[in-house]
Amino acid sequence: MATATHPDTSQPTGFIRRNRQKLAPWLFLAPGLLFFLFYVIAPIFQSFQISFYQWDGLGAKEWVGMQNYQELVTDRAFEVSLWNNLKWLLMYLLAIPAGLGIALFLNQTVTGIRLYKSLFFFPFVISQVVVGLVFTWFYDPTFGLLNTILESVGLSPINVLGDPKLATYGIIAAGLWPQIAYCMILYLTGLNAVDPEQIEAARLDGAKGLRMLWHVVLPQLAPATFIAFVVTIIGALRSFDLISIMTNGGPFGSTRVLSFYMFEKALSEYGFRMGYGAAISVVLFLIMLFFIAYFLWSMWRQEKGR
Amino acid sequence: MFPKPIEKSSRAAQLSYQGLLPIALLMWLAPLIAVALFSIKPDTDFTTGNYWGLPSAFGGFENYGKVFFQSDMPRYLMNSFLITVPTVIGAVALSCMTGFALGIYKFKSNLWIFFMFVAGNFVPFQILMVPVRDLTLDMGLYNTKTGLVLFHIAFQTGFCTLFMRNFIRALPYELIEAARVEGVAEWRIFWFVVLPLMKPAIAALSVLIFTFIWNDYFWAVVLTQGAESQPVTAGITSFNAQYRAAYHLMSAGSIVAALPPVAMFFLMQRHFIAGLTLGAVK
Numbered sequence: 006m007a008t009a010t011h012p013d014t015s016q017p018t019g020f021i022r023r024n025r026q027k028l029a030p031w032l033f034l035a036p037g038l039l040f041f042l043f044y045v046i047a048p049i050f051q052s053f054q055i056s057f058y059q060w061d062g063l064g065a066k067e068w069v070g071m072q073n074y075q076e077l078v079t080d081r082a083f084e085v086s087l088w089n090n091l092k093w094l095l096m097y098l099l100a101i102p103a104g105l106g107i108a109l110f111l112n113q114t115v116t117g118i119r120l121y122k123s124l125f126f127f128p129f130v131i132s133q134v135v136v137g138l139v140f141t142w143f144y145d146p147t148f149g150l151l152n153t154i155l156e157s158v159g160l161s162p163i164n165v166l167g168d169p170k171l172a173t174y175g176i177i178a179a180g181l182w183p184q185i186a187y188c189m190i191l192y193l194t195g196l197n198a199v200d201p202e203q204i205e206a207a208r209l210d211g212a213k214g215l216r217m218l219w220h221v222v223l224p225q226l227a228p229a230t231f232i233a234f235v236v237t238i239i240g241a242l243r244s245f246d247l248i249s250i251m252t253n254g255g256p257f258g259s260t261r262v263l264s265f266y267m268f269e270k271a272l273s274e275y276g277f278r279m280g281y282g283a284a285i286s287v288v289l290f291l292i293m294l295f296f297i298a299y300f301l302w303s304m305w306r307q308e309k310g311r
Numbered sequence: 312m313f314p315k316p317i318e319k320s321s322r323a324a325q326l327s328y329q330g331l332l333p334i335a336l337l338m339w340l341a342p343l344i345a346v347a348l349f350s351i352k353p354d355t356d357f358t359t360g361n362y363w364g365l366p367s368a369f370g371g372f373e374n375y376g377k378v379f380f381q382s383d384m385p386r387y388l389m390n391s392f393l394i395t396v397p398t399v400i401g402a403v404a405l406s407c408m409t410g411f412a413l414g415i416y417k418f419k420s421n422l423w424i425f426f427m428f429v430a431g432n433f434v435p436f437q438i439l440m441v442p443v444r445d446l447t448l449d450m451g452l453y454n455t456k457t458g459l460v461l462f463h464i465a466f467q468t469g470f471c472t473l474f475m476r477n478f479i480r481a482l483p484y485e486l487i488e489a490a491r492v493e494g495v496a497e498w499r500i501f502w503f504v505v506l507p508l509m510k511p512a513i514a515a516l517s518v519l520i521f522t523f524i525w526n527d528y529f530w531a532v533v534l535t536q537g538a539e540s541q542p543v544t545a546g547i548t549s550f551n552a553q554y555r556a557a558y559h560l561m562s563a564g565s566i567v568a569a570l571p572p573v574a575m576f577f578l579m580q581r582h583f584i585a586g587l588t589l590g591a592v593k
Contacts, residue, residue: 026416029497033412037405037468038424044465045431048442055441062445110335113317113328121332123580125339130576132526134544135569138551142349142558143342148362150345182342187587194588196313204313213315222313229591239433246528250548267437272444272533279441286437297433301426308422 049290056283061276073284082258083285086266089173090242090292093262096177097184097241101233104188105226109218111189112196122193129186137250140179141166166252169259176247176260184240188233195229196222231303238296242289263289349562350374357558374563382553383538384564387546391571394456394463394542395524399517401464402471406516407509409468410475411501415487425476432469436529439466444533459534459542463527467520474589478512479505515586518579522572543568 056073058066077083111122128136143150144165152162165175199222207221223230245264252260254269261269263285271282317328337344352361353370361367378384413425443462444453452458482505490500531545538546547568554560576583 025497027418030412030416030418030421033408033501034424037409037472040405040465041428041431041468044443044446044462045434045439045469046427048439048446049431049434051442052438052440062441109314112312112314115317115325115329115332118332121336123577124336126584127340127573128343130522130572131343131569132528132544132572134526134528134547135565138547138561138565139342139346142562143345148360150341150363153363190584191588191591194584194591198592199313201312217313229588232588232591242435245436246544249528249532264435264437268440268529268533271441282437283441286435286440289435290438293433293435297430300433301430304426304429305422 052283052286052290055280056287058280060279062271062279063277066280069280073281076281077284077288082261082266083263085258086261086263086285087288089260089262090289092173093177093180093241093244094238096174097181097237098234100181100184100188100237101230103181103185104190104233105192107185107189108192108196112193122190126186126190128183129190131183133180133183133246134250136179136183137247140175140182140247141251144175167256169256172252172256172260176244176251179251180240180244180247184237187236187240191229191233192226195226199225235300239293242293242296263292346562346565349558350566352559354557354559370559371563374559375567377560378550378563378567382550382564383546384543384550384567386538387541387543387550388567388571390456390540390546391525391542391544394459395521397460398463398467398524399520401460402467402520403513403516405464405468406471406475407506407513408501409472410479411505413472413476414479414482415484415505425472428469428472432466432473440533447534454535454537454540456535456540459530459540462530462534463524467523471516471520474516474586475509475512477589478509482508511582511585514579515582515589518575518583519586521575522583525572 055066057068057070059069059072060066107125111118111125131139144152146152146162146164146167151165155162163171165171203221203225204217207217212221243264244262245268248254248260248262248265249268254261254265267282267285267289270278270285317325320328348366351369351371351374352366353368353373356362356364356367356370359367409428413421447453447458447462450458452461486504486508487500490504495504525542526544527542528544531542535541535545538549541549547564550564551561554564
């Protein structure tokens with residue numbers, strides 16, 4: 006490299022420069038790339054491999070072929086988890102319109118609005134563990150705020166997390182709280198950059214309210230919507246902390262999702278079933294892969310576009 | 312501006328908007344306000360069933376005192392710092408370099424490597440769980456902060472690379488061209504030309520990664536156990552087991568556990584939001 010700083014040495018500079026330019030990116034990439042390959046990329050393939058074995062995490066692995074996957078097909082708990090994942094995915098998407106709604110509500114310039122915006126964003130900064138605890142107490146059947154409110158308006162109390170029919174929705178509601186805050190901040194930033202001239206022009210043409218929102222504002226918010234969509238899908242499929250804290254999968258396993266069920270199978274007190282757990286995680290990964298492919302394809306189009 | 316600025320509406324509309332704001336905020340933060348209220352109540356309020364009335368006395372000092380002096384909480388907090396800070400430094404340092412490589416140089420596999428980082432950043436943790444746990448055990452790093460830090464650095468490098476690469480792409484390329492014409496070595500371009508321009512990105516990423524790692528629960532449970540290495544997110548569950556049904560203490564503990572990222576957010580708000588919304592505007 007020393008020669009490179011003195012381009013007028015006897016070496017042909019063009020040659021060095023071309024090679025320097027070829028070598029340099031790999032030297033910069035090496036540490037990060039190796040780390041990433043070692044800890045993230047390789048384990049994905051290892052998980053695929055482990056899913057064909059029966060393994061308790063300590064002893065020898067025993068090849069069982071497709072047996073883990075065959076067991077999944079008849080596993081009721083797996084089926085429940087899969088349905089719950091679908092519920093999470095669909096309900097979580099509500100965070101996008103809800104976040105947009107709050108962003109529109111807050112997109113004003115009255116005094117103190119900046120503080121309001123940060124306080125509305127607040128739930129996102131708190132760890133999901135604390136959000137889970139906070140909502141567990143909120144739902145508590147004996148003293149929770151929810152039932153205190155319900156009783157004060159004359160309704161009978163409900164035990165959200167104790168009811169197999171309601172528990173998953175109760176957890177999703179807790180998860181929506183920070184997720185809405187995230188979508189809100191994305192849209193607030195997006196609204197900030199909306200072209201005022203277009204709005205004025207549309208206003209002169211008589212557009213207002215929902216029509217204005219749909220035809221003029223939302224198209225300009227497309228990048229924010231894309232990111233909101235990506236983070237919401239990922240968030241929905243990653244849900245683990247809240248379930249673990251709020252119900253630990255119960256009551257009667259009704260709040261399990263794939264990410265939680267996998268953990269339970271692989272590392273629970275009922276014995277380590279690493280192979281079976283890996284098979285569940287492979288299914289979850291394949292579901293995610295569908296979305297990842299879509300995200301990458303969108304990004305690739307953007308890259309080509311510039 | 313959309314929606315129509317409220318100043319252009321009638322006086323009544325303006326007043327009702329200003330009145331609505333605090334009510335909406337109170338409703339939005341109600342669960343949290345409840346916990347804050349719990350944390351300053353003395354324990355007698357809970358035995359007498361005074362859950363939602365005003366505290367009969369200010370129990371804040373006693374409750375928070377217990378959290379800090381009669382539990383493992385300070386230890387968990389310390390662990391969290393010792394896990395979070397090295398991860399932030401490591402991930403940001405690595406991604407400054409990967410981002411530079413992918414943002415500045417044109418080579419065949421550039422986009423593929425970039426997409427690999429992005430895709431890896433999106434995968435569900437569970438697919439990594441069994442192999443990473445096994446790997447950590449084999450290296451003798453299970454139940455150590457180092458084991459957790461190493462994995463976090465590697466995983467966060469995915470997101471950080473995405474962030475840094477896009478940031479560097481937006482820098483004026485002429486600067487680098489000019490430096491090359493001058494014959495400046497590549498690593499000097501990185502260090503003296505590009506890195507100073509990356510300060511806002513480094514700040515934004517640091518606060519984001521700090522929050523992400525501080526709030527991590529899954530990997531803390533998978534790779535550590537016990538007070539000697541567990542961060543506060545995992546520690547809070549054993550804290551709660553210790554003080555089962557002592558809601559005033561559990562509330563105080565939760566607030567303490569949540570505080571550092573909250574403080575980070577309010578101190579570095581501009582950077583935090585700039586980082587989170589990168590790409591939300593064309």
